[in-house]
Amino acid sequence: MERLWRVIPVVVTAFAAAFIGWMIQMLRLSWTRNDSWGFTVTVASVVIPIFLVFVWLAVYVMWGIAREGLRENRPGDPAPPRPRPGGTP
Amino acid sequence: MARWGMVIDLDRCTGCQACVVTCKAENNVPVVTPREAQRGRLMLWMTVIPEVEGEFPRVRARFTPRPCMQCDHPPCVKVCPVQAMTKSPEGTVSHVFARCIGCRFCVQACPYGVTYFNWQAPTWPKDLREALNPDFAIRPTGVVEMCDFCHHRLQHAREEARADGREVRGEGEYVPACVQACPARALIFGDLDDPNTAASNLAHSPRAFRMLEDLGTSPKVYYLKEG
Amino acid sequence: MQTTHPQAFDGDDVLFAPVLRTGRGFYTAAVFLLAVAAWGAYAYTYQLRYGLGVTGLNRPVAWGFYIVNFVFFIGISHAGTLISAILRLCNAEWRRPITRAAETITVLVLFFGLGSIIIDLGRPDRLFYVMQYGRLQSPLLWDVTSITTYLTASTLYLYLPLIPDLALLRDRARGWRRQLYTAISLGWRGTPEQHRRLERGISVMAVLVIPIAVSVHTVVSWVFSMTLQPMWKSTIFGPYFVTGAIFSGMAALIIAMAAVRRAYHLENYLKPVHFNSLALLLLTMSLLWFYFTFAEHLTAYYGGELAEGAVLFAKVTGPYAPEFWAMVVLNLVIPLAIMANRRTRTVAGIVTASASVLVGMWLERYLIVVPTLANPRLPYARGLYSPTWVEWSITAGAFALFILLYMVFTKLFPIISIWEVREGRERGIQEAYERIESYLPTPTPGTQPSGRVPGVGAAVPSH
Incomplete structure (x- = not known):
């Protein structure tokens, strides 16, 4: 199960890469066909940075949290959840 | 390069609808049942709009043939998400049926309403089915179609001209089916950039106007006002 | 403050x-909704087979x-992420129990927005052409681009604040649920480093998502x-649609x-206070919506084109007058x-008004799309539109499936953000007092000393 912690950020990054790839494909088409280059560049240059932020989110936040979850306990860490009286429903 | 355009002399149009019938036969436009036609599914790439003006006894009927306006700034081409609607270097707007995803954005964008959607699989009565034009593809259900100035006829003319080692002549060699069929010679077709063609001369006549000219679509179909 | 609420941990049972126990009512509702959705799916296969002519x-x-439906669903999606992000950025403390419910609406309903376009396509089998041959001059692709971006952002924005709650559930659940929560809680242990990264992520997303x-x-x-x-080519359509979207989204959220x-x-x-705050926002949006509607129609009338x-x-x-005036009544008169x-602004009253707004806003979308198409610029080819059973069934199916997915979500994840409510108890109260204090003029030396006002802590309701 712990392996899946890595899968989620990888999936997010892969999706962002696919989307950016699509944008590049449309830029390429627009260039080769000489078709509405201005629109294509404008939209792509707005959207690609947003997806780079999602990549940052996957790497810094998600991967970072998962890495913290895997490392050894350190003094000062919160105690593991205490068992609840009466057991779990 | 030629810039093909059409001039429609409203003074000559008798409203006989020969252009409408020829267009349907030439381009294999599907036939719908009267019930479907009542529901607004009639498909006529070329149509004649009848208008009745005035009250009795001063009534007059007016007929306006309406092909695709073949705009120089076509709104349908702009909005197509997959480049199915395209404008050729010669300025003719045509539609690639095999590419169309059926979103019908071009139908909304066209202020003239010349784009038609295939609501159902195309059907023809048996004898019409046998008379389908082999030069032109049949469209599947779920795609848009529209007049493209009989592009397949241009291809024929071009092949013949190429065999002689020359360009297609600006007049006479390539005409859409509706122009060929008009018994009143109300439709005139030719290269608008060639000053020697009748079409380009008539397009500059003081009687000439274009439909919804103020929208800025710059159609290549000119009308000649009734005198 | 933590010591004031020793029972807080168990108090959120x-x-x-809802996640750990499921009653019979849930299954009854789920079966009913599933049946409606299945009927909608059947209608869609019928449409696929015979073409859009049906x-x-x-x-x-x-x-x-x-x-x-596409415009309506995308509008509903503004319930969540936008409202939640704005409230988060404004430090509105009352947001804490409602953000999750709102963000969930966004993520789920966006799929139906995108789905509506696909249902509308004549050739859904050629959908991949949009990837292969897409051209960004078409506003339809602006839609695909921005909705995909929004869907990704909203999903991440829903997921990030969910992580600590998933960890809480992981420690309580058993069986396959435990496995699920372990897998998707990213090993959350609540270390300071994890908190720091999560909160940075959330605040970046809250700004980006707006x-x-x-x-x-x-x-x-x-x-x-x-x-x-005519009447589509309007410069105020952008803000008009955004206003309507937030308006209908809030109604859906309520x-x-x-x-x-x-x-x-x-x-x-x-609590009633949450409904009351949202109701006041809804009231504002209702007036704003009317303002736009009025401006839009008056200019068309006066110009007389x-x-x-x-x-x-x-x-x-x-022919559209009944729908039009119903829209005005449902969107303005009844909510107002x-x-x-104040006497009718009870929870029941607010929910009634919200239901009225939802119906009214659907009618508004209908009145934007259909009358313009039925009256094109050239006066031939006028027509009316009356949907067949296929459209009704697919629409009903979409709504049923949305409600069903929302219900299933509440069964898998806590619909109220537990850790954020706790954070509100532990930190929020203190922060709010300090913030309000910082609004006030600094006392001159010699008068009342600054700091906590005596007795304030006792006024805090204990749980």
Whole structure:
């Protein structure tokens, strides 16, 4: 199960890469066909940075949290959840 | 390069609808049942709009043939998400049926309403089915179609001209089916950039106007006002 | 403050209860909704087999219910992420129990927005052509781009604040649920480093999501206003659509909150004060919506252009008049009558007003799409539109499936953000006092000393 912690950020990054790839494909088409280059560049240059932020989110936040979850306990860490009286429903 | 355009002399149009019938036969436009036609599914790439003006006894009927306006700034081409609607270097707007995803954005964008959607699989009565034009593809259900100035006829003319080692002549060699069929010679077709063609001369006549000219679509179909 | 609420940890049991226990009522509702959704799916396969001809669409009304649903669903999506992000950025403390419910609406309903476009396509089998041959001059692709961005952002924005709650559930659940929560809680242990990264992620997303959300509905409106059609070609369509979107989204949020409150006994978390605050926002949006509607129609009337006039009078006095005036009553008169009055602004009253707004806003989308198409610029090819059973079934199926997915979500994840409510108890109260104090003029030396006001801590309601 712990392996899946890595899968989620990888999936997010892969999706962002696919989307950016699509944008590049449309830029390429627009260039080769000489078709509405201005629109294509404008939209792509707005959207690609947003997806780079999602990549940052996957790497810094998600991967970072998962890495913290895997490392050894350190003094000062919160105690593991205490068992609840009466057991779990 | 030629810039093909059409001039429609409203003074000559008798409203006989020969252009409408020829267009349907030439381009294999599907036939719908009267019930479907009542529901607004009639498909006529070329149509004649009848208008009745005035009250009795001063009534007059007016007929306006309406092909695709073949705009120089076509709104349908702009909005197509997959480049199915395209404008050729010669300025003719045509539609690639095999590419169309059926979103019908071009139908909304066209202020003239010349784009038609295939609501159902195309059907023809048996004898019409046998008379389908082999030069032109049949469209599947779920795609848009529209007049493209009989592009397949241009291809024929071009092949013949190429065999002689020359360009297609600006007049006479390539005409859409509706122009060929008009018994009143109300439709005139030719290269608008060639000053020697009748079409380009008539397009500059003081009687000439274009439909919804103020929208800025710059159609290549000119009308000649009734005198 | 932590010591003031020693029982806080166990006090939130009612929030875990829906996830850990499921009653008969849930299954009854789920089976019913599934049946409606299945009927909608059957209608769609029927449409796939026989083409769009089985719908009531025609020439000139080539866009109908599906596009109306598309605009409506995308509008509903503004309930969540946008409202939640704005409230988070404004430090509105009352947001804590409602953000999750709102964000869930966004993520789920966006799939139905995108789905509506696909249902509307004549050739859904060629959908991949949009990837292969896409061209960004088409406003339809602006839509695809911005909705995909919004969907990704909203999903991440829903997921990030969910991580600590998933860890709480992981420590309580058993069996496959435990496996699931372990897998998707990213090993959350609540270390300071994890908190720091999570909170940075959330605050970046809260800022980023607002322009994305505004852009989404602006772009939806541009699908219409980029054309030359009368009463579509309007410069205010962008803000008009965004306003309508937030308006309908809030109404959907209020109804969803009332439903989970009733079903899962969350009266102690979703209090009348939350409904009251949302009702005041809804009231504001209602007036703003009316302002835009009025401006839009008055300019068309006064200019008196023939093509616009045809559409306008079709709406106001013509064949669409019943829908038009119903829209005005449902979107303005009823919400105003109920919510402007303190006595009727009860939870029941607010929910009634919200239901009225939802219906009214659907009608508004309908009245934007259909009358313009039915009255094109050239006066031939006029037509009316009456949907067939296929459109009704697919629409009903979409709504049923949305409600079902929302219900299933509440069964898998806590619909109220537990850790954020706790954070509110532990940190929020203190922060709010300090913030309010910082608004006030600094006391001159010699008078009342600054710091906590004596006795304030005792006024805090204990749980």
